[in-house]
Amino acid sequence: MTVLKLMWRHRTLVAVLVRRELDARYRASFLGFFWSLLNPLLLLAVYAVVFTYIFSPRFPGGEPYPLFLFSGLLPWLFFSGAVLDGSTTLIDNGPLLAKVMCPPEIFPAVTVVSHLVHHLLALPVLLAAMAAAALAGLHPFPWTFWMVPLALIPWVMVTGGAVLAVSVVSVHYRDMRDLVGHLLNLLFFASPIIYSLEGLEVPDALRRVLLLNPLASLVRVYRDVVFSGTVSAALVWLTAFAVGAVSLWLGTLVFTRFRETLVEAV
Numbered sequence: 001m002t003v004l005k006l007m008w009r010h011r012t013l014v015a016v017l018v019r020r021e022l023d024a025r026y027r028a029s030f031l032g033f034f035w036s037l038l039n040p041l042l043l044l045a046v047y048a049v050v051f052t053y054i055f056s057p058r059f060p061g062g063e064p065y066p067l068f069l070f071s072g073l074l075p076w077l078f079f080s081g082a083v084l085d086g087s088t089t090l091i092d093n094g095p096l097l098a099k100v101m102c103p104p105e106i107f108p109a110v111t112v113v114s115h116l117v118h119h120l121l122a123l124p125v126l127l128a129a130m131a132a133a134a135l136a137g138l139h140p141f142p143w144t145f146w147m148v149p150l151a152l153i154p155w156v157m158v159t160g161g162a163v164l165a166v167s168v169v170s171v172h173y174r175d176m177r178d179l180v181g182h183l184l185n186l187l188f189f190a191s192p193i194i195y196s197l198e199g200l201e202v203p204d205a206l207r208r209v210l211l212l213n214p215l216a217s218l219v220r221v222y223r224d225v226v227f228s229g230t231v232s233a234a235l236v237w238l239t240a241f242a243v244g245a246v247s248l249w250l251g252t253l254v255f256t257r258f259r260e261t262l263v264e265a266v
């Protein structure tokens with residue numbers, strides 16, 4: 001695919017811009033990159049308190065619920081954060097886009113990779129929490145955790161396709177960021193992140209609608225690996241990768257459609 005070839009050809013530039021992005025995010029902060037570990041740790045602590053002592057959901061396979069929720073929330077935060085930032089990445093890098101001879105696909109790629117780095121830095125927190133739960137006898141340790149890189153591939157593909165499309169459309173329609181924010185909220189509650197479709201008591205019609213959500217298979221594949229300690233059925237994996245491939249293809253198609261008018265629109 002042309003976009004992937006461009007990314008590989010300019011991989012050094014991508015790495016430099018990702019480093020710049022990360023440095024800018026933590027510039028003038030006291031803890032610096034340590035926030036990448038502290039943020040998910042604090043998030044997990046809040047969930048543990050709220051969903052243990054204040055509100056305790058009950059459904060099969062969802063115990064302990066804070067870890068169940070956290071394992072589904074981590075890939076979602078990667079996806080939603082990258083898509084939201086992707087809606088302004090070409091606009092923010094307008095001067096570079098106009099003056100520097102580099103393909104515009106670089107900037108959506110930098111957004112995806114920088115959020116992927118944040119996700120990878122948060123994984124040790126989840127791993128440590130799962131180990132602590134196993135030692136306390138609350139939940140068996142998921143020995144399939146080593147499959148996280150494989151489970152992340154469809155997430156990266158879906159995120160890459162979405163960021164490509166959103167970034168280029170946002171240049172021509174500046175209210176896209178607001179629309180994307182609302183669509184992400186809707187998609188969050190339609191995805192099995194805070195609940196499990198297996199344990200959800202809803203009408204069959206609504207269950208079928210929720211199963212049509214393209215992210216459902218991605219959440220299941222990832223959560224089975226990092227939380228349940230199981231490997232999803234082959235059909236679920238195939239569906240996840242198919243969703244990723246279609247997203248990347250559509251994103252590339254949209255980006256190519258608006259690519260020639262980017263510099264003028266920025």
